[in-house]
């Protein structure tokens with residue numbers, strides 16, 4: 653598997669270019685951070701990589717990648733469903749029996765320190781809990797490509813550390829992982845960094 657971004661440029665109508673000729677690759681086992689100031693185009697890049705948005709020019713190749721999950725910056729859930737339901741549902745739709753889906757979902761919630769909240773309604777979760785729940789749901793389905801936008805934005809240091817470790821573990825287990833972040837601890841937990849700070853003039857990848 654390989655995510656290959658080649659000479660990618662994007663500009664919204666009437667705005668200066670967000671990035672130009674951005675070129676980088678992400679391999680399984682090499683979690684990669686996308687960094688840059690607010691408004692530099694991190695979320696836009698994620699949506700282009702996810703295939704939701706057409707770039708102005710350039711290409712995104714998803715070699716041997718058949719499943720993609722994109723975890724948004726803002727968590728979206730069903731107010732009157734439990735936390736556990738949110739993780740179980742995609743597993744049921746993958747064909748797992750309910751008992752197996754629940755076991756797998758609880759294991760995943762454990763990783764993200766959410767197991768004690770399994771029966772809590774989504775609308776009663778805190779922002780950080782809801783954000784971790786969205787991560788647990790995405791990771792539980794074992795996507796080939798995992799795109800994550802600001803996973804630690806609402807978390808304390810210790811919980812952010814847990815999330816960074818889980819994301820590194822997911823990459824190690826063979827997924828292609830790309831994380832947009834402002835958080836230095838997440839940046840440091842990644843093996844590669846794509847910096848959009850200077851990507852208007854010439855794109856680059858910094859280690």
Ligand SMILES: Nc1ncnc2c1ncn2[C@@H]1O[C@H](COP(=O)(O)OP(=O)(O)OP(=O)(O)O)[C@@H](O)[C@H]1O
Pocket residue numbers: 664665667670688689690691692693694695696697
């Ligand atoms: N559909 C759109 N049409 C026009 N402008 C847009 C559109 N989507 C995003 N923008 C603008 O493009 C710029 C980049 O937005 P984006 O959300 O990608 O930045 P970001 O780096 O993720 O920011 P943040 O760190 O604040 O989340 C912003 O100035 C934003 O207002």
